Structure formats: structure tokens, C-alpha cells
Amino acid sequence: MTGDGTRAVRAGLPPAKDYEPALPGPAFAAHFHLPGDPAVAPYRYGRDGNPTWTALEEALAALESPGEAAEAVVFASGMGATASVLFTQVRAGDTVVVPSDGYHGTSGLARRLEGFGVTVRPVATGSPEQAAALDGARLLWIESPSNPGLDVCDIRDLAERARARGVLVAVDNTLATPLGQRPLELGADFSVASGTKALSGHGDVLLGYVVCRDAERAEEVRGWRQSVGAILGPMEAWLAHRSLATLQVRVDRQAATALAVAEALARRPEVTGVRHPGLPGDPAHVLAARQMRRFGCVVSFTLPDRDFAERFLCALRLVDDATSFGGVRSTAERRARWGGDAVSEGFIRMSVGLEDAEDLIADLERALDGAREAGENARG
Numbered sequence: 001m002t003g004d005g006t007r008a009v010r011a012g013l014p015p016a017k018d019y020e021p022a023l024p025g026p027a028f029a030a031h032f033h034l035p036g037d038p039a040v041a042p043y044r045y046g047r048d049g050n051p052t053w054t055a056l057e058e059a060l061a062a063l064e065s066p067g068e069a070a071e072a073v074v075f076a077s078g079m080g081a082t083a084s085v086l087f088t089q090v091r092a093g094d095t096v097v098v099p100s101d102g103y104h105g106t107s108g109l110a111r112r113l114e115g116f117g118v119t120v121r122p123v124a125t126g127s128p129e130q131a132a133a134l135d136g137a138r139l140l141w142i143e144s145p146s147n148p149g150l151d152v153c154d155i156r157d158l159a160e161r162a163r164a165r166g167v168l169v170a171v172d173n174t175l176a177t178p179l180g181q182r183p184l185e186l187g188a189d190f191s192v193a194s195g196t197k198a199l200s201g202h203g204d205v206l207l208g209y210v211v212c213r214d215a216e217r218a219e220e221v222r223g224w225r226q227s228v229g230a231i232l233g234p235m236e237a238w239l240a241h242r243s244l245a246t247l248q249v250r251v252d253r254q255a256a257t258a259l260a261v262a263e264a265l266a267r268r269p270e271v272t273g274v275r276h277p278g279l280p281g282d283p284a285h286v287l288a289a290r291q292m293r294r295f296g297c298v299v300s301f302t303l304p305d306r307d308f309a310e311r312f313l314c315a316l317r318l319v320d321d322a323t324s325f326g327g328v329r330s331t332a333e334r335r336a337r338w339g340g341d342a343v344s345e346g347f348i349r350m351s352v353g354l355e356d357a358e359d360l361i362a363d364l365e366r367a368l369d370g371a372r373e374a375g376e377n378a379r380g
């Protein structure tokens with residue numbers, strides 16, 4: 001099997017053809033020439049399928065499941081992908097186990113399922129309750145590392161326990177990307193992700209995807225996409241595919257800088273609770289090192305209070321105050337501003353981009369100094 005970088009630059013490209021581009025441009029088409037029987041046509045109507053999606057889907061399947069056949073289905077957003085799995089695999093009367101500390105959009109969607117007669121059991125990522133909640137469940141939804149708290153759970157162990165009870169397992173692989181973690185190899189039935197974050201990595205497109213090895217389940221997810229129309233634009237699909245070629249260099253570099261940033265933050269007296277799965281002292285590190293291949297670009301930490309955190313974010317010059325993560329430019333935000341996450345007022349989620357580590361660390365230290373001094377002056 002080839003290495004990750006080699007696979008990333010070639011994934012999903014058609015065989016070389018004289019005088020054709022390596023990555024064909026986006027196919028802008030609402031409909032395709034369609035003679036005769038639609039059932040045998042590869043492309044018919046733009047909500048059913050598009051060759052630009054197909055190329056990206058082949059790439060994503062190759063990255064999430066190298067060496068074993070899998071099918072990917074792309075969506076207009078990560079939430080579109082998440083909804084496709086929840087709404088096709090769960091019925092009235094079923095129970096789903098979801099993280100209590102995961103992405104707030106997923107918790108919100110799970111609450112909607114309750115309106116359709118589904119029982120939702122929220123459990124903390126990595127807690128013993130996660131396995132204990134499996135009895136009688138239909139689906140276990142895992143987010144590891146969790147966003148924004150960066151807790152990790154043992155995916156292989158949970159998938160084995162789930163399989164023994166006939167429970168399906170879906171893993172939100174947004175934070176790790178397929179180069180950081182391969183949930184299907186760890187025993188999950190579905191790897192689901194927002195490609196809006198580190199996968200596409202430039203902060204300019206939204207997309208999501210589902211990958212699974214079972215062709216029938218892939219067909220259910222694809223059928224859902226066709227029914228609800230949560231389809232990716234061809235331009236977005238093409239941009240995302242183009243971004244995959246740099247995925248390995250981006251995630252390697254961003255993880256290395258994130259570790260340096262986490263270490264620098266951990267040395268500061270104003271900063272507590274620094275979390276990053278790659279940090280040797282992190283509570284999740286041993287487990288993360290066993291199941292992850294790269295630790296991602298997110299660092300979370302806590303500042304003394306809300307005002308301190310606001311002053312800090314305001315003083316940063318190289319780190320944008322913005323949500324989302326995984327992009328080439330560093331961002332940070334005070335997560336409690338959204339509500340919905342179980343975090344304190346001074347909790348910061350930072351996404352480390354491609355700036356030089358020394359520059360970022362100097363900017364963070366200067367902003368911490370500034371936030372502390374302004375607080376001292378205000379107190380007089």
C-alpha cells in the first residue's frame with residue numbers, strides 16, 4: 001500500500017489520458033443527455049449524481065478505507081452527512097447513544113429525532129457510561145476527539161461491544177481527518193465528517209461526507225441525499241478535491257505546530273486545562289496515540305474569565321477571532337459565546353494554521369501579557 005502523501009495527491013483522479021487535465025474541472029450540469037432507460041445511466045439529473053462528486057467520492061473512500069472497498073457519499077455540509085446517517089438508520093422506537101460533549105449541531109439534530117419517537121441517550125466521550133448505554137440501542141454515535149473538549153474514547157473497544165449487541169457505530173471523523181484516524185478500520189460502520197474543516201482546509205467551502213463499506217447502507221444514505229436534496233455544488237466538490245492533494249502536508253505541519261503551541265500555553269500561569277491529544281501529558285494521549293495517526297490542529301484551554309478571554313482574542317494579530325477550525329489561517333474563539341457547549345466562560349478553542357510556530361507562539365504570549373496587564377490596570 002502506498003503512503004498517505006502519495007495516496008492524497010492521486011486519490012480519485014481518473015487514469016491519465018492524453019491532452020486531458022489530471023483533475024477534470026467541475027461539471028456544471030443540472031441535467032445530462034439521457035437517452036432511453038434512466039436506470040442504466042451513470043448521470044441523469046444533478047440531484048442524483050454528478051461526475052465531479054464521483055471523483056471526490058472515490059478519493060474520500062480511498063483515504064478513509066485504503067485497501068478495502070468502501071463507498072463515499074458527499075453532502076452539502078457536515079450536518080447534511082450527519083442527518084443522512086441518523087435519519088436512514090434510526091426509526092421510531094429506536095434508541096441512539098450520542099456524545100453529551102460533542103458538536104452542538106449533532107446534539108440539536110438528535111433532539112429533533114426525539115420528536116420522531118426516538119430515544120436519545122447522551123453520554124460523555126470516554127466515560128464508562130458510553131459502553132453501559134449500548135444495551136438495547138440501535139446506533140452509537142461517537143465523536144473522537146470530541147469538539148470542543150478534545151476527549152477521546154476507545155473506538156475499537158466500543159465498536160466490538162456494539163457489534164456484539166447488534167448496535168451500529170458511526171464516528172464523526174471531522175477533527176482527525178482520514179489521515180489522522182480511520183474509523184472503519186477500528187470497526188465502525190460509518191465514518192462521517194464535515195469536510196468544511198481540516199479536510200478542505202482553506203475556509204472557503206462547506207461540505208460533508210459519509211463513508212461505509214456496506215453497499216446497501218451506502219445506497220440508503222445516497223437515497224436520502226436524493227430525497228432531501230442536500231447536494232454539494234460541483235464547484236465546491238472540485239475545490240475540496242483539489243485541496244486533498246495538500247492534506248498530508250497540512251495536517252502534518254498543523255499537528256506539529258499545535259503541539260508546540262500547546263506546550264507553550266501549558267507553561268503560562270494564566271492558562272489552565274490545556275488539551276491537545278498529541279500532548280504527552282494530556283489525559284487522552286495514551287489512547288489517542290493508539291488509535292490516531294495524527295493528532296489534529298485543535299488546542300483548547302481555559303483563561304481566568306470571560307473578560308480576560310475577550311481581551312486576549314482582541315489582542316491577537318495572527319489568529320482570527322472566528323469559529324470553525326482546520327484552516328490554513330489560525331483561528332480562536334471563546335466557545336461559550338454560542339451557548340450549547342458545556343464549557344466555562346474563559347474556554348478557548350484554537351485552531352492552528354500554517355503560520356510559523358515561533359510567530360504564533362510570540363503572538364499568543366504577547367496577547368496573554370496584554371490581556372493580563374489590561375486587567376491589572378482596570379483594577380488599578
Ligand SMILES: *Cc1c(COP(=O)(O)O)cnc(C)c1O
Nearest residue numbers: 077078079103147174194196207
Ligand atoms: C463543523 C462540524 C460538524 C458540522 O459540519 P458543517 O460542515 O458545518 O455542517 C459536524 N461535526 C463536527 C465535529 C464539526 O466540527
